[in-house]
Amino acid sequence: MVDEVRLLRAGEEVVDALARTAWSVLAEPGDGVAGALIQTLGAEEALRYAIDGTQRDGAVDALLDTADARVRHAVAEGRRRWVPRVEVRAVRDALRGAREVGAQLLLPGDDLWPHALDDLGANAPIALWVRGDPSCMMVTPRVALVGARASSGYGDHVAAEIAGDLAASGALIVSGAAYGIDGAAHRAALGVGGGTVAFLAGGVDRAYPAGHHGLLKQIAEEGAVLSELPCGAAPTKWRFLARNRLIAALGDATVVVEAGWRSGSLNTAGHAASLGRPLGAVPGSVTSASSAGCHRLLREYDAVCVTSAADVRELCGLAAGVVPTAEGVDPERVRVLDALGGRTSLPTVEIARRSGLSTERVLSHLGLLELEGLVHPVGGGWRRTPV
Structure with a gap:
């Protein structure tokens, strides 16, 4: 052994x-x-x-x-x-199963371990079984796109448009390989030659759902298929819910494209919110039951209304000129920019209060942002530079 x-x-x-x-x-x-x-x-x-x-x-x-x-x-x-x-x-059996399908064992501390998962604390995965190239998870931004299994044509279209646009510009699409929105997001990313990863609720040697056997094979060849469960493990209802926390944790932002009132996608959204990840939701018809969950997120959970890939980039902080670091989008830069207004200038002390950062850290970021032309001083305060 x-x-x-x-x-x-x-x-x-x-x-x-x-x-x-x-x-x-x-x-x-x-x-x-x-x-x-x-x-x-x-x-x-x-x-x-x-x-x-x-x-x-x-x-x-x-x-x-x-x-x-x-x-x-x-x-x-x-x-x-x-x-x-x-x-x-x-x-x-787990080890032999992994060897038979060419899976590798990824451990905390490895160079390619996705440190975003460490934000889960004691609930972080003990290890990850991977089919494919784990280095694709080092890409930023990483966007979790999830939604209903019984999606509508509208939901599939929007998911594909957003995922394809993001993947074509270098973003990594993270999802769960389920029917519906997940599958549409993965296919769109692959279709433009972009990166995508799928987290499974069973072993990486078991294609689930079975109808996505070919899709999962392609994801493993061009991206990565991952699970914290060993090869041979069967997917169960509880494991799907537990799997959702990994999708939310790996994403720099989570977007729910279409979801019913009690959709499992809301569970992913809840994990994203608890981790402090930006959360977006795509609106639908007010008479559509398959969009009721998205409307609930917008109304009750302060989700951002998302209608395009540009909205998602802004959700990740990219549209505001936030530069990704090796570990992802710099959260302090996001907080400083979020605290600033575009119409009125704010003194440094007020920016520090709004962002929750020290005055010294705020000044440090403001200096760099000014050099990049993203902010400028006005009357003893600071404001964003109009785009």
């Missing part, structure tokens, strides 16, 4: 990789107790304790002695979830 891990990890240190492979079998996606234990103890030590309760140097006892009753109960309950899944064959 160690040899199989070495094949996947190209000769790198395998202990952590093997431990995280085992964790991907033991823990369901988004298991915050497992995530917290791994963050505190490391994958190997946490696995040792999860399986048989043993530990080195009393690390777990020291941790639990200082924890409150709720934490101790959560860890004990976690072990009751994990122990029934302890099976060496399951780990071996």
Whole structure:
């Protein structure tokens, strides 16, 4: 089994990789107790304790002695979830399945690990199984486009127009490969030779939905298909909901193109909002049930009305002249520009108050933005430069 891990990890240190492979079998996606234990103890030590309760140097006892009753109960309950899944064959099957389909194991700390997922904290993925080229996730901006499975012709058209325009200009389209809006977004991105990635709710060796077998194959060849579940894992309703947090976390912005009142896409939108990611929604006919969820986002969740790719670029901060960094759009630049008005000038202290940044940081960004011609001083204050 160690040899199989070495094949996947190209000769790198395998202990952590093997431990995280085992964790991907033991823990369901988004298991915050497992995530917290791994963050505190490391994958190997946490696995040792999860399986048989043993530990080195009393690390777990020291941790639990200082924890409150709720934490101790959560860890004990976690072990009751994990122990029934302890099976060496399951780990071996996961590794063999990955090798058979050419999947690789991507771990936190790897050069190509998408650090945007770390914003999920203890609920971040323990590892990712990848078919395709994970380097495509380094592209910015990354836009999550999601929506109804039972989409209308209008929804498919809008999704394709927005995704194709964005992908043609270098953006990465992130979605879940479902029927409807997801599929339209992926196809449009591929159609213009752009980048796209799909997060699955089952193993990357299982095409789901089956009708998208060819589409998923093309995404794996030209982009990447990803899952935190090991090969062989079946998609379930819970896993779809857990998968949605990864789509939202990877995106610099999330756009819901078409969604019913109780659509699963609203779950993705909720994750985006909780992570502080910009959220957009495409309006539809007021009589259309398939747009009711989008109208709900616009009315109740402060989503931005999106009608074109230009609106999405503005949502990502690009239309305002915000320059992406290696990790994505600089959030402080977005906050400074959002705080500024185009009609009246604001003093630095007021910009700092509105943006939540220190006066020193605001001045630093204003100086750079002035050099780029995006802002200019007026009467002791600052305002955006008209486009």
